[in-house]
Amino acid sequence: MSVYILIVDDEPDLETLFRQHFRRELRAGRFSMEFATSAPAALQRASDVCDPSLVLILSDINMPGMSGLEMLPEIRAKRPEVPVIMISAYGDAETRRTALERGAEGLLTKPIDFGQLRQEIDARLGQTA
Template identity: 80%
Template sequence: MSVYILVVDDEPDVEALFRQQFRRDLRAGRFLMEFAPSAPVALQRAAEIRDATLILILSDINMPGMSGLEMLPIVRAARPDVPVIMITAYGDQDTRRKALERGAIGLVTKPIDFTLLRQEIDSRLEAA
């Protein structure tokens, strides 16, 4: 069974960063990472991966067009089984509150602490 993590970010260097940080996991086949450059593309991918193999969505908040916060309630309604963690450069209390109210299970601030993110992914893998 292939297990997916969907990363949503409009910055092109984010994919290279995540692939580098999780290269051992990806090579070992522990999980697959898919990357969406926008919220609409992410919503389409979340709908296409219809079984339990989509275990986590990591989404930037600030993106052109539809923001991560605007996408959040839509993806949570369509895929209530998939937890979402928001990523932001602005970890203020108002942003955190909005993300949690709209259905995020957490908020990660940039620069990303990949040790903490790895722990979250490991717990999702165990649950799957």
């Protein structure tokens, strides 16, 4: 089974950054990454994929229009089996509490610790094996 991770962020440079950090895994075919530049696009993509190949959603909190926190309950309703980890420049207790209350499995702060993220992805891939 081919698995993928959906990354939601309005910053155009983020895709390049993620592809650089995970180039070995992507080249080896361990997983693939898809990118959505808005919450509505992510909701549509999560609805379009009806099989278990979607193993993780990473979403920025602060985006124009619908924020990641506003998207979170909707994505959890559509795909309750897919864990969502929020990404924020602000790792304060209130942001963390709100994200967890709305269904996030965790909160990563920017700049992203790609070592920590790699461990999280490895754990998700281990659960699907």
